[in-house]
Amino acid sequence: MAASDRRAELLEAAIRVMTRDGVAKATTRAIVNEAGMTLGAFHYCFDSRAQLLERVTETLTERYVAEVRGLFAPHRDIRDSVLDSLHAFWKGFEANPGEHQISYELTQYALRNPGFENIARRQYEIFLAAFASLLELAADNAGIEWTQPVPILARYVHSVIDGLNMTWLVDRNSDHSQAVLHLLADHLLQYARPSAA
Numbered sequence: 001m002a003a004s005d006r007r008a009e010l011l012e013a014a015i016r017v018m019t020r021d022g023v024a025k026a027t028t029r030a031i032v033n034e035a036g037m038t039l040g041a042f043h044y045c046f047d048s049r050a051q052l053l054e055r056v057t058e059t060l061t062e063r064y065v066a067e068v069r070g071l072f073a074p075h076r077d078i079r080d081s082v083l084d085s086l087h088a089f090w091k092g093f094e095a096n097p098g099e100h101q102i103s104y105e106l107t108q109y110a111l112r113n114p115g116f117e118n119i120a121r122r123q124y125e126i127f128l129a130a131f132a133s134l135l136e137l138a139a140d141n142a143g144i145e146w147t148q149p150v151p152i153l154a155r156y157v158h159s160v161i162d163g164l165n166m167t168w169l170v171d172r173n174s175d176h177s178q179a180v181l182h183l184l185a186d187h188l189l190q191y192a193r194p195s196a197a
Contacts, residue, residue, distance in 0.1 A: 007045040019098035023105040057123045065130045078142035
């Protein structure tokens with residue numbers, strides 16, 4: 001098996017273990033057992049457990065962004081574009097809450113364990129960059145520009161989504177969560193105007 005295929009299998013095994021048992025129990029031994037591989041295969045593919053955890057974060061984020069990015073079509077109404085992307089994200093979130101819970105566990109685990117701090121920092125860098133990229137893509141496709149700096153809007157959107165996700169994991173109130181997404185879209189669009197170009 002090619003190294004890239006082994007790496008991909010180990011990543012998926014790690015995600016399964018973390019979803020089922022939590023981040024703390026996702027030891028290298030548990031992950032290789034899940035993948036049906038040896039510890040030697042793990043060390044051939046990853047320098048450390050920290051590197052694996054960072055790749056898990058990147059893999060999950062890339063999946064969510066790819067799903068949402070596909071909904072942005074050229075010249076679409078900006079409100080429809082934003083709402084469709086938020087609903088697509090939310091649909092994926094409700095379908096795989098365990099995977100999203102990994103993000104919160106990874107953050108806390110990384111902040112509490114010396115040597116893993118960069119994972120939490122990298123995790124939020126990826127999220128913020130993803131939201132910024134999607135906001136820029138939505139603006140380009142709809143022919144609008146944002147009246148607030150995109151990095152600030154990205155942090156705002158991420159903060160609302162982050163809080164909404166955690167609240168839903170606790171109370172599973174989908175109706176209220178959908179209403180919040182509409183409020184977020186409406187508020188966000190107050191900072192959109194036709195592009196000067």
